[in-house]
Amino acid sequence: xxxxxxxxxxxxxxxxxxxxxxxxxxxxxxxxxxxxxxxxxxxxxxxxxxxxxxxxxxxxxxxxxxxxxxxxxxxxxxxxxxxxxxxxxxxxxxxxxxxxxxxxxxxxxxxxxxxxxxxxxxxxxxxxxxxxxxxxxxxxxxxxxxxxxxxxxxxxxxxxxxxxxxxxxxxxxxxxxxxxxxxxxxxxxxxxxxxxxxxxxxxxxxxxxxxxxxxxxxxxxxxxxxxxxxxxxxxxxxxxxxxxxxxxxxxxxxxxxxxxxxxxxxxxxxxxxxxxxxxxxxxxxxxxxxxxxxxxxxxxxxxxxxxxxxxxxxxx
Amino acid sequence: xxxxxxxxxxxxxxxxxxxxxxxxxxxxxxxxxxxxxxxxxxxxxxxxxxxxxxxxxxxxxxxxxxxxxxxxxxxxxxxxxxxxxxxxxxxxxxxxxxxxxxxxxxxxxxxxxxxxxxxxxxxxxxxxxxxxxxxxxxxxxxxxxxxxxxxxxxxxxxxxxxxxxxxxxxxxxxxxxxxxxxxxxxxxxxxxxxxxxxxxxxxxxxxxxxxxxxxxxxxxxxxxxxxxxxxxxxxxxxxxxxxxxxxxxxxxxxxxxxxxxxxxxxxxxxxxxxxxxxxxxxxxxxxxxxxxxxxxxxxxxxxxxxxxxxxxxxxx
Numbered sequence: 001x002x003x004x005x006x007x008x009x010x011x012x013x014x015x016x017x018x019x020x021x022x023x024x025x026x027x028x029x030x031x032x033x034x035x036x037x038x039x040x041x042x043x044x045x046x047x048x049x050x051x052x053x054x055x056x057x058x059x060x061x062x063x064x065x066x067x068x069x070x071x072x073x074x075x076x077x078x079x080x081x082x083x084x085x086x087x088x089x090x091x092x093x094x095x096x097x098x099x100x101x102x103x104x105x106x107x108x109x110x111x112x113x114x115x116x117x118x119x120x121x122x123x124x125x126x127x128x129x130x131x132x133x134x135x136x137x138x139x140x141x142x143x144x145x146x147x148x149x150x151x152x153x154x155x156x157x158x159x160x161x162x163x164x165x166x167x168x169x170x171x172x173x174x175x176x177x178x179x180x181x182x183x184x185x186x187x188x189x190x191x192x193x194x195x196x197x198x199x200x201x202x203x204x205x206x207x208x209x210x211x212x213x214x215x216x217x218x219x220x221x222x223x224x225x226x227x228x229x230x231x232x233x234x235x236x237x238x239x240x241x242x243x244x245x246x247x248x249x250x251x252x253x254x255x256x257x258x259x260x261x262x263x264x265x266x267x268x269x270x271x272x273x274x275x276x277x278x279x280x281x282x283x284x285x286x287x288x289x290x291x292x293x294x295x296x297x298x299x300x301x302x303x304x305x306x307x308x309x310x311x312x313x314x315x316x
Numbered sequence: 317x318x319x320x321x322x323x324x325x326x327x328x329x330x331x332x333x334x335x336x337x338x339x340x341x342x343x344x345x346x347x348x349x350x351x352x353x354x355x356x357x358x359x360x361x362x363x364x365x366x367x368x369x370x371x372x373x374x375x376x377x378x379x380x381x382x383x384x385x386x387x388x389x390x391x392x393x394x395x396x397x398x399x400x401x402x403x404x405x406x407x408x409x410x411x412x413x414x415x416x417x418x419x420x421x422x423x424x425x426x427x428x429x430x431x432x433x434x435x436x437x438x439x440x441x442x443x444x445x446x447x448x449x450x451x452x453x454x455x456x457x458x459x460x461x462x463x464x465x466x467x468x469x470x471x472x473x474x475x476x477x478x479x480x481x482x483x484x485x486x487x488x489x490x491x492x493x494x495x496x497x498x499x500x501x502x503x504x505x506x507x508x509x510x511x512x513x514x515x516x517x518x519x520x521x522x523x524x525x526x527x528x529x530x531x532x533x534x535x536x537x538x539x540x541x542x543x544x545x546x547x548x549x550x551x552x553x554x555x556x557x558x559x560x561x562x563x564x565x566x567x568x569x570x571x572x573x574x575x576x577x578x579x580x581x582x583x584x585x586x587x588x589x590x591x592x593x594x595x596x597x598x599x600x601x602x603x604x605x606x607x608x609x610x611x612x613x614x615x616x617x618x619x620x621x622x623x624x625x626x627x628x629x630x631x632x
Contacts, residue, residue, distance in 0.1 A: 084527075085549075085550060090550055090551060093549075093550030093551065093574065093575070211400075225568060233401075234401060234406055234409030235406060235409065240568065240571050240572050241572065242568065242569075242572065243568075243569040243572045243573060244568065244569060245569065246567075247565040247566055247567050247568075248565070248566055248567075248568050249563040249564070249565055249566075250563055250564055250565075250566050250568075251562075251563050251564075252541060252556065252558065252559075252560065252563075252564050252566075253558075253559040253560060253561065255556050255578065255580035256556050256557065256558065256559045256580040256581065256582055257559060257580070257582060258409065258580060259409070259579075259580045259581060259582050260580045261577065261578070261579050261580070262571065262577070262578040262579075263575075263577050263578075264571035264572040264573070264574060264575045264576045264577070265572065265575060266572055266573060266575050
């Protein structure tokens with residue numbers, strides 16, 4: 001099969017061996033895959049991963065059984081199913097977990113992948129392949145809303161006009177009236193504005209008057225949290241989305257003195273994301289910068305790493 | 317009046333001018349004061365403060381009016397009473413606030429202090445002066461419990477066997493069954509054990525099996541939060557109590573990947589703390605290492621800075 005692999009460098013491999021589904025696993029033929037910032041971090045050596053890249057995908061089930069020929073997306077964490085965390089509904093936090101295309105498990109940038117049946121979700125016909133690829137990152141964006149109960153008419157700032165920042169702002173806008181997105185790329189801010197989001201250049205944030213009740217930090221920068229702590233109101237909440245390798249410097253006393261709450265936020269609920277797309281509440285196609293056939297994966301990764309791009313897709 | 321002042325160095329001043337109460341303010345004759353770690357940080361240059369030190373006290377009202385001759389303790393934050401934060405019940409977070417003995421306001425280590433009437437709380441006869449000095453730090457410790465709703469039978473670890481760590485463990489023990497205190501001073505751990513707290517040396521924490529649902533970080537160390545993030549379970553909570561000058565290095569990705577919640581925690585509710593002492597639910601006297609007359613303040617500060625001491629009191 002054709003595959004995009006990382007093994008110190010990114011390579012396109014036209015003749016990789018087709019994977020054999022393990023016990024409880026399903027064989028899925030991939031029809032589309034997305035490039036995520038995590039993939040870009042991996043190819044910078046972020047995680048020590050080697051193998052087939054990719055964890056955002058849409059595909060069709062090849063295995064026999066009730067799911068055969070169904071269009072599916074898949075949750076990416078595979079826990080041991082035995083530990084205290086798995087048994088308490090925290091499989092995505094299992095310490096022995098593998099993660100599709102991220103930890104010890106070949107990923108989605110290939111003609112075929114395998115995943116446990118429990119990880120798969122069918123998608124309705126109304127959701128096209130290139131929208132379905134967004135379900136994983138949209139779920140991660142919607143996780144922010146799930147972690148912000150009872151926030152009412154909060155003033156929310158999403159920092160960062162990358163894929164995750166814009167998706168988070170779009171998801172929050174479904175439930176909150178006052179959502180501001182800050183960034184530094186005019187055309188990305190324009191895309192957010194088309195979703196009725198108040199989008200401003202980061203230099204135009206009111207520098208000396210912190211007043212945001214909730215800040216979603218999705219800058220992908222070492223300094224993002226430091227800036228968020230400055231801009232959030234006392235007793236406010238900072239939702240941390242940025243996963244970046246290495247350590248950051250932080251004035252911890254400000255967290256205590258302002259009694260700020262910081263909430264780490266990772267993967268989210270697939271069913272909610274599928275429902276939002278199925279109901280046509282949002283159209284994410286404006287976030288697609290370009291699609292490349294899998295043979296052009298190196299070019300696609302280069303495009304994805306450029307500052308001006310948002311979502312880059314691979315097609316099969 | 318006699319006063320302990322900081323102005324680059326700590327000094328005892330036997331002839332300081334008696335303060336004039338401002339509008340809305342009450343004159344209080346101080347009968348006892350405590351030395352807090354914040355005072356030790358101030359005399360290391362933490363805050364740029366200069367003036368009379370001290371914010372933990374018990375006293376008697378000298379001004380005429382309904383409070384005259386009443387025994388009182390006092391909340392330490394004095395907001396502008398006009399800004400959005402003050403008007404929303406967040407006076408302790410007012411950006412123009414002064415803070416007794418900490419920011420722009422002469423403190424409690426003197427024969428007399430002044431505070432707005434709204435800051436004062438009467439204390440019942442059943443609470444002695446040397447217990448009443450604990451009301452401010454006990455309230456800060458109880459704030460942790462207030463920030464941990466619905467934690468049920470959580471496994472709680474308090475890191476740090478200093479004054480704030482032990483007080484936090486004592487306060488938490490009132491509401492939670494499973495409270496562990498970790499530290500590195502055998503005799504301080506013994507004091508905690510007398511409060512029925514499971515107290516262990518920090519080296520005996522289970523290094524490779526993070527399982528605490530909630531960790532209260534009160535080590536006073538730059539590395540405390542880093543260690544707490546390692547020991548807390550995924551989706552667990554770290555309550556941050558340590559206020560230490562300067563920046564810490566932190567692996568922010570672990571907060572996101574483990575979806576940890578970090579909650580900054582500062583001052584707390586006086587009425588709750590007064591009630592707990594009035595009802596004799598706890599006896600804090602074992603936490604008093606020594607008392608010194610105010611004239612011996614320099615000696616008292618030296619004792620407070622030594623590793624083996626817990627609370628040091630000044631008497632008048």
